[in-house]
Amino acid sequence: MSEIIAVANQKGGVGKTTTSVNLAAAFAALDKRVLLVDMDAQGNATMGVGLDKRTLGATVCDFLLGEKSVAEALELALDGRLYVLGANGDMTAAEVGLRDLPDGRRALANALSSIASSFDYVIIDCPPALSMLTINALVAARGIIVPMQCEYYALEGLSALLETIEHVRRNLNPKLHIEGVLRTLYDPRSRLTHDVSDQLADYFDDSLYQAVIPRNVRLAEAPSHGVSVLEYDSASSGAKAYRALAREILGRDDDDAVFGPTRGARRAASAVFGRRRRGARGR
DSSP states (O other): OOEEEEEOOSSTTSSHHHHHHHHHHHHHHTTOOEEEEEOOTTOHHHHHTTOOGGGOSSOHHHHHTTSSOHHHHEEEETTTTEEEEOOOTTHHHHHHHHTTSTTGGGHHHHHHTTTGGGOSEEEEEOOSSSSHHHHHHHHHOSEEEEEEESSTTTTTTHHHHHHHHHHHHHHTOTTOEEEEEEEEEEOTTOHHHHHHHHHHHHHHGGGEEEEEEEOOHHHHHGGGGTSOHHHHOTTSHHHHHHHHHHHHHHHSOGGGOOSBSOHHHHHHHHHHHHHHHHHHHHO
16 A cells, blocks of 8 residues: 655745655665655756756646646656656646636545555655645645754744644545654754754654754755765765655554644644734733
């Protein structure tokens, strides 16, 4: 059975695309059959695996709007070890067009249903917004990875994401759950990093991955070469971190999956809501 995972957080700059590309590459390096789906109009995941978003024969937009089949949009990347459904600026049209379709929120799920069984993992890179495209990803996915930077604003906007997840789970996709929360841009020399990391561990309990993604120059350089960090510098701390994350995900028992926001995630949401209520009273 294919595991479909959305990498989502409406906050930008937290490492969603970096995680999508390098986790997909790490799974492929472990001989897993992997499909990477780029749902962002910026097309960064597409470019990050060496595809030119400007010359794609077909994109995610084309099959979401029924103009081409999903099979026609499949591309091979990373020396044939990874399949990709690429994106570019056309995704803006998809965002608008999906709203006019009677079952627009399920367009991605319906499209993937014809090919998902061919893969062990389907990784969906979501845009940095709770948009129709993100909703499509959450309806298609079984699990969600939430990348979070270790800074004091890490929980800002988390309540909106958790509300959206809960809405989708209740109304559209009862199998949806938080697969895990991933600490990114991790700097072990910083006291702030440790403080926020402790907060995340308290809020999310066992939903917090043990693997952490460090601040790493090689991670930042790899996309400009159109390869994952595993190909760019396999000995770098970034490559080691994503290999560790892939092994951790593979090692988790599916029976322990918690459908819906986990206990720790609910506590995080309560903390955010509580701050808002206290702030409102203060004004």
